[in-house]
Amino acid sequence: MSKAFTRETDSDADDDLPEPAVLPTGVNYITRSGYDRLRAELMGLIDEERPRIVEIVHWAASNGDRSENGDYLYGKKRLREIDRRIRFLTRRLEIAEVVDSSLHHGGDQVFFGATVTYTDDEGKETTVTILGIDEVESARNEISWVSPVARALLKARVGDLVRLMVPGGSQELEVLSVNYPAPVA
Template sequence: MNKAFTKETDNDDDDGGPALPPLPAGGKNYITPQGYAHLRAELLHLMDEERPRVVEVVHWAASNGDRSENGDYLYGKKRLREIDRRIRFLTKRLEIAEVVDPRVHAGSEQVFFGATVTYVDDLGEQRSVTILGIDEADTSQGQVSWVAPVARALLKARVGDEVPLPTPAGLRQLEILDVRYPAAD
């Protein structure tokens, strides 16, 4: 069948990109105030700046005549679908977001959402991770999602505790050395 006669699907369930995993079933969408502000800023940028700019390009390209071979028109329509998909995703995530300020735990030695935890494993490797929301965690920055196995193992533990971490290679033991939270205002 000719490609011109096939319908592209614009699925509402798209996650807006590979960087953000789906929420666990029945789970809450915990997020820090900074993470919420970042997602909201991205949503407003897409709606107020990016989308109107692309709509303008598509309108101009459509006025040039033959749309079937018009690269500006075809690319613009594709980009509009991507922007709309991301807007839907961000809107849904922000609607169900539960903002949790980790600063309320400042000074605590127990691990809660938003903590930066330093631990040593049974092989002697020391690491620090910050436990954040699914939509804001960046592993390259030493941040893990609160649903990650290491975060689940650490949550509710205290400095000095040893917690088990199930891994594909077997059970590992993590000893918590330090727990820090952002300073309260």
Template structure:
């Protein structure tokens, strides 16, 4: 029988979950801003988006024949996607360990949350911010704390040279500058 005529099950959806990025029993560090962003997304899905889709599916189901009802079929698919994302976010937030990088403000040593400027062997400078797995965005010059470059930089200080193993070979990086966000003033 063709795959097109088989019943989809919710159990199949769990197989598609993205990798967690946490090594067996490891930590899932995240900044307070990243945690707030993930929590806001979770609450938005639960309180706003899911109820809207449920209403659409309910309306579409009341129209009769569900086998050829596009609103119903798309709505059910969208509900599975939303539920899968809710499960994922819930699990990630449960294991998250919130770390405030501003506690290191003024330090010249690289820790989680640092913005680091480094120069490679060829003199090319690059600035990256070391963030959690769930919040890092390479397009914004943010790297995950478990990435090879972050692992090489962590615990080094301004002026230090560190060795980075890459598929193309070994590279030497010199740390030019280290900065952290300033602590938030309490109201």
């Protein structure tokens, strides 16, 4: 059988699979810094990383037998990963709605972009920042605006008690403080 009509690798099959739909559809709220970070990642993939990998794949393909050429096989796999990420970032940026949370600076009500300090039933104090789905880093105590904690806190004011549904029942959270970034002049 001629190799011309066979797939080059077995892992090409994952190209036909749809990407999982775990993100809410519709509006993609995001801060300006989050938007800029995603856009910089997209431009870096398009302008730098993808052309570099294409060059490596081209060089590896020119070496002959592709079936046992690690540079070629890895390069093709990496190109698929880059293309998938480019498609994802493009879609997310197309529906992004940049929110200026500094408009609420000095306010005491919880909206998108707020840094909120609250206590739970056990008296444990926690501080979180409510951000967009694509920009959250949990290591920095950032939570998505669609998370259960954020949904419970949204529109609450300093001193309010809000109910958070948890697997074991519910908890009461008390909002202690609400802060927003200062407006940029």
